[in-house]
Amino acid sequence: xxxxxxxxxxxxxxxxxxxxxxxxxxxxxxxxxxxxxxxxxxxxxxxxxxxxxxxxxxxxxxxxxxxxxxxxxxxxxxxxxxxxxxxxxxxxxxxxxxxxxxxxxxxxxxxxxxxxxxxxxxxxxxxxxxxxxxxxxxxxxxxxxxxxxxxxxxxxxxxxxxxxxxxxxxxxxxxxxxxxxxxxxxxxxxxxxxxxxxxxxxxxxxxxxxxxxxxxxxxxxxxxxxxxxxxxxxxxxxxxxxxxxxxxxxxxxxxxxxxxxxxxxxxxxxxxxxxxxxxxxxxxxxxxxxxxxxxxxxxxxxxxxxxxxxxxxxxxx
Numbered sequence: 001x002x003x004x005x006x007x008x009x010x011x012x013x014x015x016x017x018x019x020x021x022x023x024x025x026x027x028x029x030x031x032x033x034x035x036x037x038x039x040x041x042x043x044x045x046x047x048x049x050x051x052x053x054x055x056x057x058x059x060x061x062x063x064x065x066x067x068x069x070x071x072x073x074x075x076x077x078x079x080x081x082x083x084x085x086x087x088x089x090x091x092x093x094x095x096x097x098x099x100x101x102x103x104x105x106x107x108x109x110x111x112x113x114x115x116x117x118x119x120x121x122x123x124x125x126x127x128x129x130x131x132x133x134x135x136x137x138x139x140x141x142x143x144x145x146x147x148x149x150x151x152x153x154x155x156x157x158x159x160x161x162x163x164x165x166x167x168x169x170x171x172x173x174x175x176x177x178x179x180x181x182x183x184x185x186x187x188x189x190x191x192x193x194x195x196x197x198x199x200x201x202x203x204x205x206x207x208x209x210x211x212x213x214x215x216x217x218x219x220x221x222x223x224x225x226x227x228x229x230x231x232x233x234x235x236x237x238x239x240x241x242x243x244x245x246x247x248x249x250x251x252x253x254x255x256x257x258x259x260x261x262x263x264x265x266x267x268x269x270x271x272x273x274x275x276x277x278x279x280x281x282x283x284x285x286x287x288x289x290x291x292x293x294x295x296x297x298x299x300x301x302x303x304x305x306x307x308x309x310x311x312x313x314x315x316x317x
Contacts, residue, residue, distance in 0.1 A: 206313045216308040220298040230290045230317040235280035237311040243273040244303030256293040268299050
């Protein structure tokens with residue numbers, strides 16, 4: 001291209017040239033587009049600034065002032081908000097507006113192995129945040145409306161060294177059901193049992209407490225057990241050897257030998273000689289709170305039975 005020999009000094013296309021030895025030398029303002037408030041300026045430090053009004057939007061070359069600061073660490077911007085694909089900035093420091101045809105933003109390492117991917121959909125069902133590891137395996141997803149998941153490593157709550165898939169260091173509260181390894185919530189009264197490799201809801205096995213009293217007499221008062229946890233009695237099995245009968249009840253109270261006791265059965269049980277009996281009904285109160293003593297009380301004995309045996313069956317509440 002030949003050197004410019006003509007200098008235009010007037011009109012809307014004015015160009016002030018101080019020399020014609022270069023291809024084109026311009027000192028002053030060059031309008032950079034249809035917006036008259038955005039233009040290029042060559043300043044005294046040989047910087048080409050892209051300006052809007054009095055604000056420098058970008059700076060090329062030289063060492064002049066700019067809202068962008070360049071140093072050995074990179075480029076920083078500390079004034080106002082920044083928009084990419086957006087021309088209206090209000091509350092966001094960085095606003096990125098994507099096209100519907102390419103609704104995603106990706107941050108990737110220099111090696112291209114690890115990346116964080118944002119997918120912005122047209123509605124809340126598709127908006128999500130994904131992470132991938134070096135093998136391009138998706139390790140994390142946070143979805144606005146679909147499933148969210150972690151599929152690598154352990155997750156800690158209250159700890160930085162989780163030892164299991166979910167490690168909670170502190171209290172946990174669950175207001176819904178616990179599901180076992182079979183994806184079953186179990187039924188009322190079942191207990192969660194370990195299978196060594198998982199868990200399984202099973203029907204609670206009853207606990208049995210038994211006592212044998214040789215040569216029982218009236219007003220025998222024999223301690224059966226103490227309840228550190230609440231229990232429910234489901235049945236009482238009794239048997240005597242010899243004649244003639246034993247009349248008894250099972251009682252409980254928070255203080256042993258208390259004058260204020262509660263009978264398990266509404267009416268006393270009468271057991272006749274050389275017979276066994278199962279009593280799983282007729283309860284007055286079979287639910288015993290934690291911290292109670294439970295004992296056997298014989299109301300009367302007829303004849304001379306040689307042995308009285310009693311077994312209490314219960315489950316922990």
